[in-house]
Amino acid sequence: MQTKFVLSLLAGLTLTTISAQSQNRSVKSISSRSNVPNPTAKLxxxxxxxAEIEAHTRFLASDELQGRRTGESGNAVAARYIAEQFRQLGLKPAVTTDNQHDYFQQINLEKVKAASSATMLVGKDTLRLGNQLVVMAGGPTDVSGEVMYVGYGLTDGEDGYKGRDVKGRILVAQGGSPDAKGPREIFGASASKRKLASEKGAAALIELYSESIPWGFVNQYFNREQLTISTTADGIAPVAHLWVNNANNQYKQLKEAAQRVTIRTSGRLRTSVVSANVAGIIEGTDPKLKDEYIMLSAHFDHIGVGKQSGTPYQPADSIFNGTRDNAMGTVAILEAAKALSQQRPKRSVLVLALTGEEVGLLGSRYYAEHPLVPLKQTIFDLNIDGAGYNDTTIISVIGLERTGARPEIEAGAKAFGLGVFAEPAPEQGLFDRSDNVSFAAKGVPAPTFSPGFKSFDEAIAKYYHQAIDNPESLNYTYFQRFCQAYAHAARLIANRPTRPQWSAGDKYEAAGKALYGQ
Known part of the structure; x- marks a missing residue:
């Protein structure tokens, strides 16, 4: 019944437009405030x-979409809504399969339940779920034997694997990787180890964890449901995979070849689910520059309903609507698509609505590995994400100083009476926590354009991942200007004569040079 109601609401939703007289008054007011020349104001x-911005927002952040959690029906309805907006605007579908064109980049995912039990006997010690163990993956397991240490266990050519038959063996690997610093790199390395161990037929994989993420966070995170990109083929279950809390190197004996262990775990039940990124293209007007693309990205998923959110809630309101995070960003890329399709810029534009950000940047990670437009031709990503706003006079940009388009972003904001605040809340490490980092790691300059904030204060915490973050609470006057500033900045970047470049010495500069052959 609920699904029928949502689809009926989707089909019947008519976006309201303001009158020409009202538009002229708005443009005149903005032009006067920002000293924008009249020719520019005609854009x-x-x-x-x-009214249209509010209508988009009220639908995408409505209770009927049930928090848009990746893999759930509300997320699929949001994706369909975005795709049909692209169709209405005349965007070219970015996905081509079997001579068919579509807006959906399908991603096969696995929903993984938390383990209910796990123990590991090491000599006289019994390691238990939560205190010393977390179960990363695998089905029910009861296995004993001597361990085999494989170093980091990341590649077939490593000394740990080279020339060794590991089929049926219990493998021990060092946690992380030589280059892993943050959560993205640590979890990515762990998934690579599990994939290799599974392919080689190992009986179990133990990682000795002593990384920067506190064990308490690791334990909490992996003792609830997760979504992952499917990494196994032909229905083969991944190897039983455990992390051992190896703080202070207390279980270093697990590296010794003669060490025997017994592992018993309930495993983690896996079910297959499907989600999708939504992608459309606006072709550029310049005969040469149209082969270069500006990407406009924002994630449309949120954290769902009740317990699945992993966030405290009250029974009276258990739906996490995600208005600020990130219906705002989704609506802004829709509005930019509208403006840029009505008067196309010199470069082409890829408009990309991403799924799975809240469950590990899954949509952007998948796209970065399976791009619909060659990454070498993607010269910039203007991503949108945010926890909320506490200053409606500014736009906040994470990576403004690093990614080479500061003049255009500042001009875009100024045209609508807004300032730009660079690098808010630096202690949060925000550049590496949103979808932009998936593209930055490949070399694409990729800042995040956010609603105005300078620090994480009470005004942000009140709404961030909270059920109170409803459409009714948004300042739509500010949000309209935010959308306009974003669209105008995107146009200016798409029209600039030269490509934006990473700042000299930036940690992603080398990736950029490798990508673009500089």
Whole structure:
């Protein structure tokens, strides 16, 4: 019944447009405030409608979409809504399969339940779930034997694997990787180890964990349901995979060849689910520059309902609507797509709505490995994400100083009476926590354009991943200007004569040079 109601609401939703007289008044007011010349004020972004922006937002962040959690029906309805907006605007579908064109980049995922029990006997010690163990993957397991240490266990050519038959063996690997610093790298390395161990027929994989992420966080995170990109073929279950809390190197004996262990675990039940990124293209007007693409990205998923959110809630309101995070970003890329399709820029534009950000940047990670437009031709990503706002006079940009398009972003904001605040809340390490980092790691300059904030204060915490983050609580006057500033900045970047470049010495500069052959 609920699904029928949602689909009916989707089909019947009519977006309201403001009158020409109202548009002219709005443009005149903005032009006067920002000293924008009249020819510029004729650009479509100056006429973006507050009513339309609010209608998009109220639908995407409605209770009926049940928090848009990746893999759930509300997420699929949101993806369909975005795709049909692309179709209405005349965007070219970015996905081609079997001579068919589509807006959906399908991603096969696995929903993984938490383990209910796990123990590991090491000599006289019994390691238990939570205190010393977390179960990363695998089905029910009861196995005993001597361990085999394989170093980091990341590649077939490593000394740990080279020339050794590991089929049926219990493998021990060092946690992380030589280059892993943050959560993205640590979890990515762990998934690679599990995939290799599974392919080689190992009986179990133990990682000795002593990384930077506190064990308490690791334990909490992996003792709830997760979504992952499917990494196994032909229905083969991944190897039983455990992390051992090896703080202070207390279980270093697990590296010794004669050490015997017994592992018993309930495993983690896996079910297959499907989600999708949504991608459309606006072709550029310049005969040469149209082969270069500006990417406009934002994630449309949120954290769902009740317990699945992993966040405290009250029974009276258990739906996490995700208005600020990230219905705002989704609506902004829709509005930018509208403005840029009505008057196309010189470069082409890829508009990319991403799934799975809240469960590990899954959509952007998948796209970065399976791009619909060659990454070498993707010269910039203007991503949108945010926890909320505490200053409606500014736009906040994470990576503004690093990614080479500061003049255009500042001009885009100024045209609508907004300032730009660079690198908010630096202690949070925000650049590496949103979808932009999936593209930055490949070399694409990729800042995140966010609603105005300077620090994580009470105004942010009140709404961030909270059930109170409903459409009714949004400042739509500010949000309209935010959308207009984003669309205008995107246009200016797409029209600039030269490509934006990483700042000299940036940690992603080398990746950029490798990608673009500089």
């Amino acid at each position: 479509p972004e100056f006429a973006l409608s507050r």
